[in-house]
Amino acid sequence: MLMRHKVVAPAVLALAIAVPAGVANAAPTPAPATAAGTCDPTRTPAAYLGKVPTPRSVLGFDLGEREVTSAESDTLVDRIDRSSDRVVSGTLATTAQGRPLKYAIVGKPSNVTRAGLAATELAVKALRSPLTPSVLVRELAKRTPAILWVTGNVHGNEESGADAALKTLYDLADRDDCAARRILDKATVVVLPVQNPDGREADNRRNAYGFDMNRDWFARTQPETDGKLEMLRKYPPQVYIDAHEQGGTAYFFPPNADPIYHDIAEPAYRWISELYGQAMIDEFTRRGIPFTNRDVYDLFYMGYGDTVPTTGFNAAGMTFEKGGSSPIPTRTAEQFLTQWVTLSTAAANKDAILTTWHGMFTEALKQGLAGELEPNQVYNPGNEVLTQVPDRPVRHYFLRADDPAKKAAVQSIVRRLQRMDVQVFTLAKSLTVSDFKEYGRAPSRTTLPEGTYWIPMAQGQKHWIQAMLNEDAYTPFPYFYDVTAWSLPLLANVRGGSSGSVLLPRATPAKAVPAVVSPPAPAGKPKIGVLQLSATSTAAVESTGWLRHRLDRDWKLPFTLLSPADVAAGKLAGLDVVLAPAGPASTADAALGDAGREALRAWVGGGGRYVGWSGGAQLASLAGISTATFTDPTSDVPGSLFRVNVAGGPLAAGVGSTAWQFYSYDPLMRASNPSHVVASYPAAGSADWFVSGFQIGAEELGGTAAALSEPVGRGHTVLFAAEPNFRAFTDGTARLLANAITAPLPADAGARARAVTPRAAPALVSDQETPIRVTVKQADKPAVAAALTSFGARWTEQPAPGGAVRFVVANPEGLSLHEHPWAARLPATLKTARVTPLAVVLP
Structure with a gap:
């Protein structure tokens, strides 16, 4: 169970660090001298030089008076940069709608010149290396600034973190009091106010393609995420603040809730909970501001803006959540307070932080040499570990590269590893491994061929390797804020595994892998319609967005976006394929009406191909273009990967005999004819049954269909029980989807002669929108x-x-x-x- 720490004290509408009308002072005010050694981070009066134009003079209002637009944020960043020798700025990515992601780097003038930043890069690179001598580490820790990141607005409708980040930038650019100087003397601060400008302008949580970008970090499918991570590689953080908003009025900051991913460096977690978390507890308690922690925000899934900086960079990655029901000035002021307290705490402890940071990479190397995986723990009183990490050494991971059909899939994994500074090698000679554990199989003696990719755990990025190549995330505690499985080899459906043996194979460093499209685009250029089941359903908006991204940016396939009303209006004419993603089937069925159902039956029966999944699959049954049946699950599976057996035939081209299906409370699908089944869940308890991630009672899936292909008149209906393109990173089942679009499907003479399937009885499945x-x-x-x-x-x-x-x-x-x-x-x-x-x- 989760604990919540709450201070029951009256909320304040303005903090001592902010004027009541907003957050940014309208004009600089001098501060009285502060005695040496008594500089308080938040109680020291702010003294401004007046060299940088105030936000009011640039925007016409104080920060916190109203929410800035993305363009106003960019304008203010540019003006601050032009006015201050402490600031440099740039663009790290461009969104789908063409908006820039503007960042600023602020620090001592000598540290933010081209030479100063290059020196910091070199020093930080040395500190990240486990092989750097301790004498040099101590010297570098003294003279190298800490790199501290402040970001906001990854969710477009959670604006106050960005407004506060602009205030932080302005204050560091122009203040000259001891509190500001301490941060500037000890740190280089990267400020990325708006991580999702398209979502901010639309007042939408997601980006233009419907992605929740706080779920995209390890996969980096979106340009905003990809550009951010490349910038993080250049300036790796010791602190990463990701400022959000939540419901209510209270403020959440760490300590986090359980579950917490097992292979996170323990000093990084202690920073989060004991150093920064405690500093904010002390400050909020002193001010009487309500706050919560140890509540619902975990540190588990590797798609968040706290877990990835923590696991991939050994930073103190932290999610801050301010209650969105508070007035704008209060939201902005409290966000600024947590940012300023965190930066001040890091600056005050800079030398020790950099020394400890290096130590985490050194310890990771030692753990990798020993094959040691960190065990599961629970961090909140009263909780108990549900699942423990197996007591089996893991010293190496391997990825097979001997299947030409999987070349792009394997290379996509290697590229992702390399672009997080993981050392990847290629076997120069075949290698026999006595305890090779293929994913989801028992260990066995195996000979891996020349050309196999080898990823040794004995390196500074050991924690990230385990997070990306694991067989299972070993969920320690049964609270789920997101999914419980994300292993890259399973997602891509490539062969590989691990070994705990002491091995020193003949190998060479793998060449850098360029950008690759995985899975490859479907053959040809069919005329495609995308049927969005609902304009308002979260499931429909996200699933359709993930598909639009795959079609637009990966496969370069044009499509027409359709609504159920469009189908009823006869707009299927001229289309070869209709893709129907997830969403509420009963809502879409009602919107189709008799006219839409008849139009869909006539179109498929006349030779069209309908490909549906989740709600789109259930709609096919309701509309009478499939005889498949669906039932609600009784199991608890919040988001896990299941091995499925794949039958031969056109839809299996390039897939192989098995794949890994992402599953999360999806209805169970059963085919009326076993010959229609393309992929199925193995019988529970069989040699093929394997689940990566949390599950209770998932045995009920055994023997049910994961995918089927059913002839209907002169056309076909292809259905997936669950999402084959989850967040556009389940590339293995996306290969099945690509085949479903254009693969030549055999005709069924009997089906041609028969009338189109009559409408089935309504499916006994409930439409639940993220309950x-x-x-x-x-x-x-x-x-x-x-x-x-x-x-x-x-x-x-x-x-x-x-x-x-x-x-x-x-x-x-x-x-x-x-x-x-x-x-x-x-x-x-x-x-x-x-x-x-x-x-x-x-x-």
Whole structure:
């Protein structure tokens, strides 16, 4: 269970560091002299030089008076840069809609010149190397500035972090008091105010392609994420602040909630919880500002703006969440306070931080040599480890490169590793490994051919290697804010595995891999329609966006975006393929109406190809173009990878006999004819059954269909039970999707002669838009019902494995945890009620 630390004190509408009308002072004010050694980071009056134009003089208002636009943010960054010798700025990426991601680097003038930044890069590179002598490390720690990142607005409708970051930039550019000078003397600060300008302008959480970019970090499918990570490689952080907003008015900052990923360097976690977290606890307590921690924001999934800086760079990666119901001045001021406290704390401890930072890379090398994986822990009182990391040494990972059909898939993994500074090698001679553990199989003696990629764990990036190439994330605690599986080889469906043996193979450094398209684009240029099931459903918007990205940017395939009303209006004419992503099937079916269903049946029966998944698959059954049936699951699977068996035939081209399907509470699909099945879940307990990620009761999937292809008249319906293109990074099943678009499917003479399938009875599957799920033992049922009642929640109850019960709380607007009015308070409420859940899934 999760603890929440809350100070029950009156909220303040303006902090001592901000004027009531906003956050930025309208004019510089001198500060009285401060005695040496008594400089308080937040109580020292701000003294401005007046060399940099105030935000009001540039924008016409103080920061915090109203939210800035993306263009106004860019303008202010440019003006500050032109006016201050402490600042340089640039653009690290361009969005899909052509907006720049503007950053600024602020520090001592000598540190932000071209020569100064180059010197910092070289020094930091030496500090990252485990082989740098300790004498040199101590010297570098003394004379090298810490690199501290301040970012905001990765979610476009969570604006205050960006406004506060601009205030931080302005103050560091023009203040001359001891508090500001200490940061400038000790640190180089990278400020990226707006990480999602397209979303900010649309007042939308997601970017222009519907991606939640705080889920994209390890995959870096989006240009905004990719450019940011390249900049992080150049200026690797010791601190990374990712400023968000949440529901309510309180402020969240670390310590984090469980679960926390096992292979994170322990000193980095201690920085987060004990150094910076405690500094903010002390400051907020002193001021009487309400805050929470140890609540619902975990440090587990490798797609976040805190986990990736922490695991990939040994930084103190931290998510800050200010309640969005507070007034704009309060939001901006409190965001600025956490940023300033964090920067000040880092500056005050700079030498020790840089020395410890180097030590984490050295320790990672030692762990890799020993084959030591860090064990699972829980960090919050009252929690217990659910799953432990296996006590098996892992000294090496290998990726097979001997399947020409998988060349692009393997290279995409190697490229991702190389672009996070992982050393990858190529075997110059075949290697026999006595304990080679292929993914999802038992260890066995295996000979790996020449050309196999070898990734030794004995290097400074050991933690990142484990995070990316793991067989399982070994979820330690059953609270889920996001998915529990993301292994790159499984996502790409490439062969590989690990070994714990002491090996020194003949190998050469792998060549840098250029950008690669994986999976390759479908053959030909079919006329494609994309049927978005709903304009408002989160599932529909995201799944359609992920598909649009794949079609636009990866496969370069034109398409026409359709609504169910368009189908009813006869706009299928001239199309070869209709792709129907996830979304609410019953809503789309109602919007189709009789006219739309008839149009769809006529189009498929006349030779069209319908490819649907999740809700799009269920819609096919409702519309009468498939005889597949769907039932609700009883299992708890919040987002895991399952091995599926793949039958031969055109849809399996380049895929192989197995693939890895991402699955998360999707309906179970069964084909009316076994010959229609393209991919299926193995029988539970069989040699092929394997799950990477958390699951309870997933055995029910055994024998059900993951994908099927059904002839309908002169056309075909191809269905996937779950998302084959999840967040545009499940490249292995996206290969099945690519084949489904253009592969030549065999005609069925009987189907040609028969009438089109009559409309099936409505599927007995509920359309749930990112609901809250709480699974508990029967004995805890009354306490959970009372807790949900206290929030005014309405729910349904479902049977769960082992006689347990699941509460499913509707979330019809698809609100995220950031936006939901009470979901963030649920874990603490359950703990107070002494409920020990089997699984809790938050939106």
